[in-house]
Amino acid sequence: MDRMDLEIDLRHAMERRELVLYYQPKIHIETGRLAGFEALLRWNHPRLGLVPPLRFIPIAEEAGLIIPIGAWALDTAARQFAAWRAMAPGRPLDISVNLSVKQFFDRDLVEQVGRLVKELELPAGTFGLEVTETVLIGEMQKAADVLRRLHAAGAGLLIDDFGTGYSSLNYLASLPFDSLKIDRTFIARLEQDESCTEVVRAVISLARNLKLDVVAEGVETEAQLECLRRLECPHVQGYYYSKPVDAKLATEMLQRPA
Ligand code: C2E
Numbered sequence: 001m002d003r004m005d006l007e008i009d010l011r012h013a014m015e016r017r018e019l020v021l022y023y024q025p026k027i028h029i030e031t032g033r034l035a036g037f038e039a040l041l042r043w044n045h046p047r048l049g050l051v052p053p054l055r056f057i058p059i060a061e062e063a064g065l066i067i068p069i070g071a072w073a074l075d076t077a078a079r080q081f082a083a084w085r086a087m088a089p090g091r092p093l094d095i096s097v098n099l100s101v102k103q104f105f106d107r108d109l110v111e112q113v114g115r116l117v118k119e120l121e122l123p124a125g126t127f128g129l130e131v132t133e134t135v136l137i138g139e140m141q142k143a144a145d146v147l148r149r150l151h152a153a154g155a156g157l158l159i160d161d162f163g164t165g166y167s168s169l170n171y172l173a174s175l176p177f178d179s180l181k182i183d184r185t186f187i188a189r190l191e192q193d194e195s196c197t198e199v200v201r202a203v204i205s206l207a208r209n210l211k212l213d214v215v216a217e218g219v220e221t222e223a224q225l226e227c228l229r230r231l232e233c234p235h236v237q238g239y240y241y242s243k244p245v246d247a248k249l250a251t252e253m254l255q256r257p258a
């Protein structure tokens with residue numbers, strides 16, 4: 001199917017309820033406990049099956065559909081998260097949702113996030129927003145302003161794909177980020193490559209000094225996990241523990257004993 005057809009179908013995907021969120025667990029290495037989830041979009045296309053986000057998000061961005069789709073994802077993830085919190089009161093748990101650059105600079109974002117946090121009574125920082133370093137390129141002052149307002153509205157702020165983008169470290173200390181996610185390309189090379197281990201070690205220690213949480217992404221093997229344990233990386237995510245799963249399976253995971 002070509003791009004035009006996909007775009008036409010995408011325009012109807014929301015009203016036809018074809019979009020779904022999957023959830024990938026985030027694990028606390030030291031205790032092995034489920035600490036939270038990352039929400040990841042999927043499109044359940046009637047003929048193509050489950051379409052991955054890298055296929056349709058760029059189309060959504062160009063077609064001006066990313067704002068309503070992104071708003072739907074924020075709303076759905078927040079409500080699912082509130083339901084999980086009600087199921088297991090008192091249990092430490094968080095969730096994060098990915099934002100595209102366009103969504104990040106949309107004037108209604110802060111208000112929507114603030115409204116969800118308030119209405120669903122989500123504790124400050126537990127409803128996380130993942131942004132890549134690319135939001136900081138160019139309009140740094142504007143980005144800093146949005147980040148501060150999101151933080152004030154009670155959102156958690158995570159830097160996604162850390163290490164692949166803009167390399168200035170200045171912003172790390174001055175902006176209200178809570179967590180950084182080390183890109184999986186670094187994790188994939190952990191075992192073979194000693195210099196990579198040093199890079200990951202340096203990122204973890206930088207984060208620790210700046211009081212940022214760290215999530216290593218794309219952990220697939222026991223060896224990578226052991227390496228990250230030695231480096232005292234707080235959290236991991238990846239196929240080693242679980243692929244992204246639908247809401248039903250994520251709920252079952254939450255109900256399992258630790
Ligand atoms: P991302 O935010 O870096 O998400 C992580 C991607 O890595 C996910 O792909 C996930 O399924 C995959 N992954 C997780 N563990 C492993 C592993 O151990 N090995 C490997 N090889 N891959 C792993 P997915 O779900 O296809 O998402 C791709 C990208 O699409 C995301 O990258 C994110 O940038 C974007 N995306 C997903 N959902 C949303 C959304 O709701 N809004 C926006 N704006 N972007 C989204």
Ligand code: CA
Pocket residue numbers: 038098130160
């Ligand atoms: Ca992400």
Ligand code: CA
Pocket residue numbers: 160161181183217
């Ligand atoms: Ca990532």
